[in-house]
Each structure stands twice: as structure tokens, then as C-alpha cells.
């Protein structure tokens with residue numbers, strides 16, 4: 389997964405480079421700066437002394453010393469004032485400069501803390517957004533695996549409005565897994581797209597057939613759909629990429645999928661992806677809910693209302709928000725696995 393949000397202590401990350409949220413002296417401090425210096429040992433401080441400090445928004449690289457990471461990239465985030473003193477541009481520059489330095493030093497894996505979101509007071513949800521925007525843009529043009537490391541959940545905030553919106557949507561739609569299908573069937577039958585002929589008593593297997601009808605009824609060319617029933621997941625994926633006029637790279641990058649996995653799927657028409665991978669492609673292709681269910685079914689899965697992960701994905705599709713990184717922010721906030729691979 390090119391961009392992943394993880395809960396961890398950055399000093400434990402075995403990556404090519406970890407990024408330090410330093411101050412302009414580069415001589416250590418509290419927070420993550422203190423943790424990195426403690427874990428790396430005195431050799432790090434000795435090398436930092438030779439660097440002559442670092443300007444806010446810039447970045448400098450040293451060895452990793454006793455850390456599992458090979459390098460430390462020290463960057464100095466802005467002290468947050470009121471958001472009207474160029475703080476955002478400086479914070480964006482921290483991520484851009486650090487990524488450029490990582491690339492220059494052939495780093496394939498890089499881990500970032502949420503720069504400026506601690507002592508420097510940058511609002512956490514905005515700090516996260518800046519990080520995700522700059523990193524995801526970089527990843528459109530570069531092959532690298534980047535981790536955003538969240539040390540403590542309190543340090544992790546998505547916007548209150550988004551969080552409460554999703555929580556409400558989960559409450560409205562969550563069906564306890566012990567609820568028998570009849571209630572779920574009634575809900576499905578109540579859906580406007582249900583044609584009269586599907587309103588008869590159903591067995592559980594027919595329940596899935598309803599979804600099939602939904603997928604087909606949602607499309608205006610039934611014959612074309614009948615032809616596509618037999619296509620595999622990977623055949624449907626490649627067909628959709630063509631229909632959407634996307635390149636392969638645009639599709640897998642927007643899906644937060646790495647190139648190697650995509651070429652595996654492209655070369656094997658019977659490839660069976662995991663559910664997060666299948667959904668990541670549905671999001672990348674900006675499929676409707678019905679088309680998403682159709683694509684999932686070809687991978688052997690179905691969306692379920694007894695699964696918060698599925699409901700959150702459905703929430704974003706219903707809102708027409710196909711930004712996989714924003715979706716992953718929300719999934720992480722609700723302790724769910726992330727989209728992509």
C-alpha cells in the first residue's frame with residue numbers, strides 16, 4: 389500500500405528513513421524529536437551538530453545510528469499561530485522537502501510523524517490533511533511506500549463533522565450480524581431501484597440474486613450486462629479502466645495499490661483480490677454502489693450492513709467522495725483496516 393496510516397512508535401519503524409519533527413537548532417527537544425534522539429544515541433546528536441541547524445520548512449538527512457531506520461530526515465515544522473501566517477505552506481514544504489531528500493537518497497520506505505501537530509500546535513485534523521495531500525500527490529509521480537505514524541489515538545483527529553456524519557450513518561445502517569436476513573431483505577426490497585418483480589418472498593441465496601438484479605437494473609443496457617456476468621474480476625477491472633479512459637497507472641495509484649500487485653492482477657484473469665483491494669479499485673474507478681457490488685461479487689465478496697468497514701465505504705460512495713486517502717483517514721479513525729494494498 390503506497391500510503392498507509394499506522395499506529396506505532398516511529399523509533400521502532402524498520403524503514404529506510406524516519407522523519408523527525410525537529411526545531412531549527414537540530415539539537416534535540418521533546419516529543420518525537422526527543423524520542424528519536426534517545427533511541428538513536430549520541431552519534432545522532434554529534435552528526436546534527438555538524439549541520440548548522442535547519443530553516444523552518446526545510447529538511448536535512450543524517451544516519452540512523454541505533455535506530456532500526458537507516459536514515460533520519462530532520463525537518464522543522466511551522467509553529468501554528470492562527471493559520472494566516474503561511475503555516476500551511478511551510479508545513480507542505482516540510483513534507484515535500486523530506487520526500488525529495490528521501491528520493492535523492494534512494495529510500496523506498498519512509499515514515500512520517502504528524503509534523504507540527506504536537507508542541508507546535510497545528511490543529512491535528514488539518515495537519516493530517518496537509519500530510520495526506522502532499523504525500524498522495526508525490527506518490528502519483530513516484531514509487532515509494534510512505535507511512536504516516538500515529539503515536540497515540542488522541543493525536544489523531546479527522547474533522548468532527550465528518551466523524552459525526554459517519555457515526556450517524558453507521559447507526560442508521562448497521563445491522564447486527566445476528567439479525568436474520570428478513571429485516572435486511574425488507575430494507576433491500578424497500579430500495580427505490582427494486583423492480584416489482586423482485587418483491588416476492590426470498591430465501592437467503594435469492595437475497596444475493598436481488599443484488600444481481602440491482603446491479604443489472606442500475607445499468608440501462610441489460611444485454612451488455614448479461615454478457616458481462618461471466619467476466620472475471622480482473623476482466624471487469626480492465627474493461628472499466630478502458631471505459632473510464634484511465635491509464636493503468638492512474639487507476640492503481642488512485643486505488644493506493646502498488647504497481648507489482650496491479651501487474652499480477654492484470655496478468656491473471658482468475659486473480660482473486662482481497663476485499664479491501666477489490667473495493668480500492670471500485671473507489672478508484674468511481675463506481676456506483678450497484679457497480680461496486682457487482683465488482684465485489686466477481687471477487688467473491690458482498691457489501692454487508694453488519695460490517696462497519698463496508699458501511700463506511702458505502703457512506704463515501706453515497707456522498708460521491710472517491711478520495712481513497714480521505715476514506716482511509718475515516719477508516720483509521722473508526723479502527724478499521726484501510727483500502728489499498
Ligand code: APR
Pocket residue numbers: 396397398399409410411416417418419420421422423465501502503504505506507508509510537538539540543
Ligand atoms: N512516534 C510517532 N509519533 C510521535 C512520537 C513517536 N515516538 N512521539 C510523539 N509523536 C507525535 C505526537 O503525538 C504529534 O502528533 O509526533 C507529532 C508531533 O509532535 P511533536 O513531537 O510535539 O512535534 P511538533 O509539534 O512538530 O513540535 C516540534 O517539539 O519536540 C520539540 O524539538 C521539537 O521544538 C520541536 C517541537
